[in-house]
Amino acid sequence: xxxxxxxxxxxxxxxxxxxxxxxxxxxxxxxxxxxxxxxxxxxxxxxxxxxxxxxxxxxxxxxxxxxxxxxxxxxxxxxxxxxxxxxxxxxxxxxxxxxxxxxxxxxxxxxxxxxxxxxxxxxxxxxxxxxxxxxxxxxxxxxxxxxxxxxxxxxxxxxxxxxxxxxxxxxxxxxxxxxxxxxxxxxxxxxxxxxxxxxxxxxxxxxxxxxxxxxxxxxxxxxxxxxxxxxxxxxxxxxxxxxxxxxxxxx
Numbered sequence: 001x002x003x004x005x006x007x008x009x010x011x012x013x014x015x016x017x018x019x020x021x022x023x024x025x026x027x028x029x030x031x032x033x034x035x036x037x038x039x040x041x042x043x044x045x046x047x048x049x050x051x052x053x054x055x056x057x058x059x060x061x062x063x064x065x066x067x068x069x070x071x072x073x074x075x076x077x078x079x080x081x082x083x084x085x086x087x088x089x090x091x092x093x094x095x096x097x098x099x100x101x102x103x104x105x106x107x108x109x110x111x112x113x114x115x116x117x118x119x120x121x122x123x124x125x126x127x128x129x130x131x132x133x134x135x136x137x138x139x140x141x142x143x144x145x146x147x148x149x150x151x152x153x154x155x156x157x158x159x160x161x162x163x164x165x166x167x168x169x170x171x172x173x174x175x176x177x178x179x180x181x182x183x184x185x186x187x188x189x190x191x192x193x194x195x196x197x198x199x200x201x202x203x204x205x206x207x208x209x210x211x212x213x214x215x216x217x218x219x220x221x222x223x224x225x226x227x228x229x230x231x232x233x234x235x236x237x238x239x240x241x242x243x244x245x246x247x248x249x250x251x
Contacts, residue, residue, distance in 0.1 A: 054184030054228050056138035064116045064135055066091045069223055077218035082123035088165035089118040103158030110145045111137025119165040128168040131190035131214045142182040160191050170197045179211030188219035
């Protein structure tokens, strides 16, 4: 995959994680690097009459669905580039399913009512990715969650976990890289591991590109953006949203 596309702005921090106790099927890879979106994802909609208010669950009550995030067996975040293969998907109301310890508690405290996520293979086959969207109470809750994630992970008091899938076991046991961002009352995130389970090399530019592809382009500007751009009657009726956009954002 080319690495010439315009990069999304991220704040990057390093974290050194000590030895972890692996507990049966609940083992999770240690996070090596975090990338928290620093754009203005909650900027209010412009004058377009088709844009909807997604500032809270009160005004945007329809729950997310697997079909909304992963309507097919693959996704193409950037037009004319190879797709990511979707291996497994999940939609549950318990947000602690996808976040452990203090991070799970943080999301619950911010009114999280569901998590929809999926595990995918990168087009090269060299990376596996679990990505999804947490549905939080409102914009303020989403911002509070975003601001609280990094301190919790830095302190090794919680983490996002991967969704186990056949052929993607590295997402549960290997060192990982993480990206997240918010838009409206939603928190989009992804967890990345190398398929071979090895640690990331410092010169590896793919994780940053994957985060841009999945979090900023596909989930935020695509899936959530479709909710914001849908006619009010479409979403309020509970009908499925349009297929996610495959166009890259201006980042």
